[in-house]
Amino acid sequence: MTEHELGELLAGHPVLYHMAEAGSWPSIRARGLLSTSALLDLYGVEGAAREAVEAQRRAASVVLEAPGLGRAVIRDNRPLNEARLARALPEDLPVAEWLRLLNGRVFFWLTRERLGRLLGARLYRDASHDVLEVEAASLVAAHRDRIELSPINSGVTDPFAAPRGRETFRPIADYPYAxxxxxxxxxxEAVVELAVQGGVPDIVRHVRRVVRMRGEVEEGVVWARVAPDVLEG
Incomplete structure (x- = not known):
């Protein structure tokens, strides 16, 4: 991707979106938006407990708690079918390794439409979520060396499991945008996902608003740079 193409991408997608568990914003604001693997490191989760979260499909969200750290929630990854995923991966890339690749990153949608599809999905539409609206240019300027781009939704396998592998995530300079x-x-969509390796510890610097949403309905503003009315969060 050239600098001109990056400028085109940012001009066309000035806001990025990340969907988190409802009530997660205070923890995210305090510690940053961390990947699943980074959260497991922070909370000292090891062995079989870590393997179940990091290298297997999570049928439900996982709650982490520890003295001095409080509570953090790792979302489920129910939209992922392991059998379909295995068929979409190259033979030398096991499902567990692919899941570790995903869990080592945090992900952002580039469009409100993509966010809406996830919020409206059968698995999530009846629950509330905290949606982070992030300034794309600010995030890229601060974390460009750890940002990767993907041409597919890497975490789903329905209705069709697009082929994927280690080259799915490419650094900005290497991404074949054209x-x-x-x-x-x-x-x-020349780019579907923007991922940051490890997470974004200074995410509060880049967030425009955090909105509590149920389906595609905004229930209220949790936090904003300038907000007269906000929800408790």
């Missing part, structure tokens, strides 16, 4: 633009057309 190729995906040609393949998908001007109205298509």
């Amino acid at each position: 190729d995906w633009r040609r393949a998908r057309g001007r109205r298509g």
